[in-house]
Amino acid sequence: xxxxxxxxxxxxxxxxxxxxxxxxxxxxxxxxxxxxxxxxxxxxxxxxxxxxxxxxxxxxxxxxxxxxxxxxxxxxxxxxxxxxxxxxxxxxxxxxxxxxxxxxxxxxxxxxxxxxxxxxxxxxxxxxxxxxxxxxxxxxxxxxxxxxxxxxxxxxxxxxxxxxxxxxxxxxxxxxxxxxxxxxxxxxxxxxxxxxxxxxxxxxxxxxxxxxxxxxxxxxxxxxxxxxxxxxxxxxxxxxxxxxxx
Amino acid sequence: xxxxxxxxxxxxxxxxxxxxxxxxxxxxxxxxxxxxxxxxxxxxxxxxxxxxxxxxxxxxxxxxxxxxxxxxxxxxxxxxxxxxxxxxxxxxxxxxxxxxxxxxxxxxxxxxxxxxxxxxxxxxxxxxxxxxxxxxxxxxxxxxxxxxxxxxxxxxxxxxxxxxxxxxxxxxxxxxxxxxxxxxxxxxxxxxxxxxxxxxxxxxxxxxxxxxxxxxxxxxxxxxxxxx
Numbered sequence: 358x359x360x361x362x363x364x365x366x367x368x369x370x371x372x373x374x375x376x377x378x379x380x381x382x383x384x385x386x387x388x389x390x391x392x393x394x395x396x397x398x399x400x401x402x403x404x405x406x407x408x409x410x411x412x413x414x415x416x417x418x419x420x421x422x423x424x425x426x427x428x429x430x431x432x433x434x435x436x437x438x439x440x441x442x443x444x445x446x447x448x449x450x451x452x453x454x455x456x457x458x459x460x461x462x463x464x465x466x467x468x469x470x471x472x473x474x475x476x477x478x479x480x481x482x483x484x485x486x487x488x489x490x491x492x493x494x495x496x497x498x499x500x501x502x503x504x505x506x507x508x509x510x511x512x513x514x515x516x517x518x519x520x521x522x523x524x525x526x527x528x529x530x531x532x533x534x535x536x537x538x539x540x541x542x543x544x545x546x547x548x549x550x551x552x553x554x555x556x557x558x559x560x561x562x563x564x565x566x567x568x569x570x571x572x573x574x575x576x577x578x579x580x581x582x583x584x585x586x587x588x589x590x591x592x593x594x595x596x597x598x599x600x601x602x603x
Numbered sequence: 604x605x606x607x608x609x610x611x612x613x614x615x616x617x618x619x620x621x622x623x624x625x626x627x628x629x630x631x632x633x634x635x636x637x638x639x640x641x642x643x644x645x646x647x648x649x650x651x652x653x654x655x656x657x658x659x660x661x662x663x664x665x666x667x668x669x670x671x672x673x674x675x676x677x678x679x680x681x682x683x684x685x686x687x688x689x690x691x692x693x694x695x696x697x698x699x700x701x702x703x704x705x706x707x708x709x710x711x712x713x714x715x716x717x718x719x720x721x722x723x724x725x726x727x728x729x730x731x732x733x734x735x736x737x738x739x740x741x742x743x744x745x746x747x748x749x750x751x752x753x754x755x756x757x758x759x760x761x762x763x764x765x766x767x768x769x770x771x772x773x774x775x776x777x778x779x780x781x782x783x784x785x786x787x788x789x790x791x792x793x794x795x796x797x798x799x800x801x802x803x804x805x806x807x808x809x810x811x812x813x814x815x816x817x818x819x820x821x822x823x824x825x826x827x828x829x830x831x
Binding site: 376391403408409421477484485534555557560561579589 | 624625626627628629630631633635636639643648652653655656657659660661662663664665666667668674695696699700703704706707710717718720721723724725731732733734735736739740742743744745746747750779782783784785786787788789790791792793794795796797798799800801802803804805806807811812813815816817818819820821822823824826827830
């Protein structure tokens with residue numbers, strides 16, 4: 358079973374490779390699950406193996422790092438002879454929690470926490486070594502989470518909901534928020550100092566004014582004004598001002 | 604910029620573009636990493652780090668949940684660093700503009716790719732429902748290859764802009780040119796700081812996290828004053 362588990366884990370790194378609006382991560386989940394289904398009987402029309410492969414590729418959406426939990430759980434349930442309806446219900450029930458926990462733990466926790474620390478370190482003169490540290494530390498957590506999720510799913514099968522209460526997820530998500538907030542909070546003034554250092558006093562005043570106005574505009578017009586639109590708008594204004602001003 | 608360096612940047616930008624969503628999401632698509640490595644390829648780490656920080660702050664504006672549409676700042680940062688390196692001391696603003704346009708194009712291309720993938724999956728529904736594992740893997744690998752092609756095209760477009768931009772700064776810049784490109788750089792940095800702050804506050808929300816954010820902000824301000 359171990360080589361199949363390893364193959365499934367490797368395939369999980371490409372779980373979003375065919376991301377689409379029809380089945381979202383479904384195809385990637387099906388591809389990752391397929392090695393774990395190979396022990397199922399391949400005889401009959403449709404064979405249990407083929408029916409399970411087809412089910413595995415149905416609609417699925419979650420945080421990509423935690424998709425392994427659904428992959429392992431569904432594959433285990435197939436081997437345990439669970440009904441097709443139960444497996445479909447299990448997959449559907451996992452979408453929301455895996456998306457929510459993963460987003461809180463990774464996209465709104467682990468990633469911005471390390472990114473904030475790296476921004477602060479670069480601003481304090483750490484240079485490229487801070488970026489290397491970010492890459493290594495982030496991926497230790499990343500790979501460990503993918504491996505843990507697949508293993509938990511494969512261990513628990515249809516009882517996988519208990520894995521969602523694991524202290525690693527619950528405490529991790531609870532700690533990641535405050536740590537991220539503190540790290541990025543500290544990184545913002547340090548990054549401002551780092552980026553503004555080469556400018557003359559007058560240009561720094563313009564920069565500070567534009568940053569404050571931009572921040573207020575982004576707060577007042579959420580959804581309509583994005584960082585990209587603001588940046589392009591300010592760049593266009595700077596070009597126009599520079600053109601007129603002699 | 605030699606052909607070898609251009610090809611290295613194209614390869615790096617493609618890897619960065621694929622990493623964002625498809626494979627393996629190890630965050631080389633993060634502007635800090637994409638920019639630093641692009642800077643190392645060009646022998647200009649300072650430009651790589653500076654533009655990496657600018658686009659990393661802009662990235663805080665994005666929370667990649669569900670099927671949300673967002674700009675793609677990885678290949679954009681590679682193109683921005685290439686522009687800034689070629690343009691010299693006044694290149695930060697010009698690099699940022701090239702990066703922003705490339706990021707916009709990258710975001711649109713991701714949306715188009717997902718629509719193409721949807722159509723391909725829809726057309727292959729019967730094969731998928733039959734449980735044919737080879738058809739499933741073929742469709743999935745097809746999606747991966749399309750994303751690789753998309754990332755290469757976006758990076759090539761960004762590097763094309765990087766090639767066109769620096770001649771604007773050829774020779775000794777006039778005082779007017781200096782003021783225009785300084786303003787451009789200030790605008791890019793201001794937008795990055797604004798987006799970084801607004802995006803972080805959106806992530807932080809209210810309650811205890813906001814208190815931790817304030818504590819961090821205070822600590823950062825004290826560090827800035829202490830280091831002056």
